[in-house]
Amino acid sequence: MKIIFKDFIGSNFFYSFSHSPVAICSFLIATSLIFCAIIAPVIAPYSPYDPATLNLMNGFSAPLKTNEFTGDTFVFGADDQGRDIFSTILYGMRISLFVGFSAVLFAMVLGVFLGLIAAMVGGITDAIIMRIADIQLSFPSILIAMLIFGIAKGITPPEMRNQMAIWVLILSIGLSDWVQFARVVRGSAMVELQKEYVEAAKLIGVHPIGISLRHIFPNVVPSVLVIATISLALAIISEATLSFLGVGAPPTQPSLGTLIRIGQGFLFSGEWWIIFFPSLALLLLALSVNLLGDWLRNTLDPNLGIK
Amino acid sequence: MLLKIENLTIEYPDRFGNFRAVDKASLKLARGEILGIVGESGAGKSTIGNSIIGLLQTPGKLVGGTIELDGQRLDLLAQPGFNAIRGKKVGVIFQDPMTSLNPLETIEAQLVETISLHSNLSKTDAKLQAIELLNDVGITSPMERIKQYPHEFSGGMRQRVVIALVLAGKPDLIIADEPTTALDVSIQATILKLIRALCRKKNVGVILVTHDMGVISETTDRVAVMYMGKIVEVNETKKLLSKPKHPYTKALISAVPPSNRRVHRFSRVEFNQGRQNPVAIDLGSHWIGETIHKLDTTTTMLNVRNLTKIFKPRNSLFSPKIESNVAVNNVSFKIAIGETYGIVGESGSGKSTIARLISGIYKPDEGSIQFDGLDLLNGKKLKEHKKKKREIQMIFQDPYSSLNGRMKVGQIIAEPILIGGFRGNQAELNLIISDLLAMVELDADAARKYPHAFSGGQRQRVSIARALASRPKFLICDEPTSALDVSIQAQILNLLKDLQQKLKLTYLFISHDLPVMRQVCDRIAVMKKGQFVEENAAEAIFNAPRHKYTQDLINLMPKFEQ
Numbered sequence: 001m002k003i004i005f006k007d008f009i010g011s012n013f014f015y016s017f018s019h020s021p022v023a024i025c026s027f028l029i030a031t032s033l034i035f036c037a038i039i040a041p042v043i044a045p046y047s048p049y050d051p052a053t054l055n056l057m058n059g060f061s062a063p064l065k066t067n068e069f070t071g072d073t074f075v076f077g078a079d080d081q082g083r084d085i086f087s088t089i090l091y092g093m094r095i096s097l098f099v100g101f102s103a104v105l106f107a108m109v110l111g112v113f114l115g116l117i118a119a120m121v122g123g124i125t126d127a128i129i130m131r132i133a134d135i136q137l138s139f140p141s142i143l144i145a146m147l148i149f150g151i152a153k154g155i156t157p158p159e160m161r162n163q164m165a166i167w168v169l170i171l172s173i174g175l176s177d178w179v180q181f182a183r184v185v186r187g188s189a190m191v192e193l194q195k196e197y198v199e200a201a202k203l204i205g206v207h208p209i210g211i212s213l214r215h216i217f218p219n220v221v222p223s224v225l226v227i228a229t230i231s232l233a234l235a236i237i238s239e240a241t242l243s244f245l246g247v248g249a250p251p252t253q254p255s256l257g258t259l260i261r262i263g264q265g266f267l268f269s270g271e272w273w274i275i276f277f278p279s280l281a282l283l284l285l286a287l288s289v290n291l292l293g294d295w296l297r298n299t300l301d302p303n304l305g306i307k
Numbered sequence: 308m309l310l311k312i313e314n315l316t317i318e319y320p321d322r323f324g325n326f327r328a329v330d331k332a333s334l335k336l337a338r339g340e341i342l343g344i345v346g347e348s349g350a351g352k353s354t355i356g357n358s359i360i361g362l363l364q365t366p367g368k369l370v371g372g373t374i375e376l377d378g379q380r381l382d383l384l385a386q387p388g389f390n391a392i393r394g395k396k397v398g399v400i401f402q403d404p405m406t407s408l409n410p411l412e413t414i415e416a417q418l419v420e421t422i423s424l425h426s427n428l429s430k431t432d433a434k435l436q437a438i439e440l441l442n443d444v445g446i447t448s449p450m451e452r453i454k455q456y457p458h459e460f461s462g463g464m465r466q467r468v469v470i471a472l473v474l475a476g477k478p479d480l481i482i483a484d485e486p487t488t489a490l491d492v493s494i495q496a497t498i499l500k501l502i503r504a505l506c507r508k509k510n511v512g513v514i515l516v517t518h519d520m521g522v523i524s525e526t527t528d529r530v531a532v533m534y535m536g537k538i539v540e541v542n543e544t545k546k547l548l549s550k551p552k553h554p555y556t557k558a559l560i561s562a563v564p565p566s567n568r569r570v571h572r573f574s575r576v577e578f579n580q581g582r583q584n585p586v587a588i589d590l591g592s593h594w595i596g597e598t599i600h601k602l603d604t605t606t607t608m609l610n611v612r613n614l615t616k617i618f619k620p621r622n623s624l625f626s627p628k629i630e631s632n633v634a635v636n637n638v639s640f641k642i643a644i645g646e647t648y649g650i651v652g653e654s655g656s657g658k659s660t661i662a663r664l665i666s667g668i669y670k671p672d673e674g675s676i677q678f679d680g681l682d683l684l685n686g687k688k689l690k691e692h693k694k695k696k697r698e699i700q701m702i703f704q705d706p707y708s709s710l711n712g713r714m715k716v717g718q719i720i721a722e723p724i725l726i727g728g729f730r731g732n733q734a735e736l737n738l739i740i741s742d743l744l745a746m747v748e749l750d751a752d753a754a755r756k757y758p759h760a761f762s763g764g765q766r767q768r769v770s771i772a773r774a775l776a777s778r779p780k781f782l783i784c785d786e787p788t789s790a791l792d793v794s795i796q797a798q799i800l801n802l803l804k805d806l807q808q809k810l811k812l813t814y815l816f817i818s819h820d821l822p823v824m825r826q827v828c829d830r831i832a833v834m835k836k837g838q839f840v841e842e843n844a845a846e847a848i849f850n851a852p853r854h855k856y857t858q859d860l861i862n863l864m865p866k867f868e869q
Contacts, residue, residue, distance in 0.1 A: 195709075197708065199666075199701070200701065200773065200774075201722070203666055203668075203696075203697070203700055203701055204700075204723040205726050206722065214714075215713075218711075
């Protein structure tokens with residue numbers, strides 16, 4: 001364990017990280033946001049999911065001002081139903097991050113699997129997989145997500161809809177996102193397949209499945225990691241977009257997108273904080289993850305030549 | 308004196324401090340003289356050339372010494388000042404003629420542009436001069452060919468055009484950085500002759516940077532030997548080659564395969580990287596030796612008959628019909644047990660295709676391959692067939708792409724052992740791995756490292772150990788040393804010879820390098836355009852070549868005689 005840690009500190013990866021202010025900043029912001037979201041029940045002053053604690057009299061409280069009726073103070077203000085914006089952001093980020101991570105994981109497993117099969121088998125299998133990918137790419141991914149979301153919602157029984165909403169969201173974002181993974185994995189796998197070590201493995205008698213798992217897959221992991229990080233930011237935004245459009249997270253469990261939708265109605269009547277703080281949180285989260293992904297790509301892909 | 312370099316020191320700062328690429332190098336060059344700079348990769352030869360024209364790769368910087376060209380101090384020059392030097396005073400010929408010409412413009416456009424840049428000639432005069440230059444560099448019917456694009460020229464002709472481009476600026480000094488390394492032997496000789504003739508005729512100084520001792524001995528007047536950034540010896544070429552003083556020069560020269568005779572082993576390879584004391588392994592009782600004694604030494608190991616492979620391009624809807632390429636055309640040969648059989652030929656002659664047909668990576672269109680009594684192309688008894696096929700292993704050209712960078716060396720070597728049905732425990736497996744590493748003269752702790760921790764030569768040793776881990780009878784060596792430095796090449800060739808004796812291996816050795824072939828092979832086949840033109844015992848091929856093509860190849864190979 002000690003040796004692994006020492007190796008990591010001495011590695012080029014860590015060197016590049018410790019010499020990139022952008023990477024350090026975005027890493028700190030991303031991890032602290034994620035950490036806050038995880039421990040939300042501990043640090044949030046109110047529970048936005050518990051209707052019993054809500055007081056309509058707190059509605060539209062401005063940030064840091066004591067409400068004249070109830071005497072409560074909210075750091076980021078309160079929304080129309082008297083929900084504390086700060087607490088709701090914390091809980092909303094939980095949903096955004098959970099959906100984002102799960103959707104990327106789902107898209108990654110599916111995409112890597114299909115991409116490897118396309119590269120290894122080739123021929124008609126490759127053609128079918130990649131043409132499906134092409135067709136899907138010719139529609140905006142948010143449209144695909146909405147379509148899948150709509151179909152899935154139609155299939156689930158009405159009483160299950162609120163419980164299933166999050167899973168349906170994950171499924172629809174994941175299914176709209178696998179194409180990136182499949183394309184990148186197929187491309188890098190085909191480069192690797194040309195290399196002589198694959199030929200050596202064939203001569204040794206390694207089974208094609210062994211070749212793809214032991215030899216090809218570990219060599220495409222760096223590209224997959226890069227795509228995964230950038231996709232995470234996109235997935236978080238997709239989730240926010242779907243929730244903003246009212247087809248995402250259920251109203252009882254507001255995510256960042258839901259908050260922005262609610263706030264949008266009050267933007268011009270003076271209650272700016274309802275939309276401002278959730279948007280800021282979304283911006284910080286997506287931007288830091290995206291910058292981290294950019295740095296990761298530059299570090300892991302020496303061919304780009306960006307130092 | 309045209310060029311005077313004194314105490315030149317160039318450093319590359321990196322995360323571990325400053326790396327000294329060139330360390331207090333001093334050189335002199337007169338007009339009409341060819342100075343060779345020879346050394347192995349990373350010795351700093353190209354860095355000297357690049358510093359003269361102010362093209363050091365970032366973050367490299369000149370930290371000491373002087374460069375004087377015709378009395379002008381180049382080391383004090385700022386970047387804009389070099390525009391008056393590059394092309395006009397110093398011309399550069401790079402290694403790859405493919406990338407130094409613009410594929411979108413005709414030769415005429417490129418030459419006329421260069422000539423007008425350096426003189427105030429009119430377009431028509433510039434064109435006349437361009438035609439004259441093409442004539443100078445030996446391009447036949449330059450009037451017609453000047454209108455062509457670079458892709459219409461062959462590799463050697465392209466390099467001639469590059470030389471014409473360099474001459475267009477009427478430089479005083481030409482730096483030729485590995486000008487023939489990307490070319491076939493037959494073209495190499497003519498290009499070198501051309502550079503030599505032009506140097507005398509136009510009275511320019513030439514710096515020839517190369518790793519090839521044969522090129523040095525045939526072309527240069529004086530030579531500087533570089534080792535790890537230092538110039539260890541400078542002398543007239545003849546004197547240096549016949550009476551080398553520095554121990555590194557001696558080692559380097561003794562590692563070059565002589566073209567005129569066969570040496571049993573390369574003697575002095577003391578600047579080596581393997582371990583010093585090879586461990587003796589008793590093969591009689593060892594796992595590695597288990598299969599050796601079952602060999603029947605009287606039969607043929609490999610019998611190839613009428614082998615033909617045609618690469619048919621896929622005719623898609625949009626691309627026009629492309630002609631299919633006959634890579635291997637009706638080739639037959641036999642290899643006896645314990646023999647080293649060589650196939651020599653230029654690039655594209657189909658020699659690597661034969662290797663891949665035998666190893667089973669490609670399927671032949673016609674012909675049969677019998678390996679150790681088994682028909683390789685009819686795999687009816689699947690299990691036995693698979694087992695037999697694993698007795699054919701291969702050593703590849705590029706040590707950087709032939710090892711999986713995500714696996715530790717121990718895992719790389721363990722894989723074939725486990726697939727071969729090894730039934731022992733982990734400790735026994737580790738013992739076999741460290742013994743295999745010892746056989747290729749690597750330390751046992753190499754097993755715990757990843758390939759990137761090793762140099763090219765060491766990687767090639769790992770690659771050999773992996774091949775041996777399948778307990779093969781037959782090894783295909785496809786240009787196993789052409790990506791390596793000469794001294795490393797000598798070590799690998801020695802190693803292959805030792806292993807052949809110990810393990811009674813049979814080799815198919817594929818190379819374009821005739822002197823190397825002479826050292827290793829018992830019999831040699833000469834291949835041209837998919838066919839064997841001549842096959843004979845190695846010495847007979849060199850001493851009495853029968854076919855015209857073989858005679859040409861042997862006449863044109865760079866002579867390096869000790």
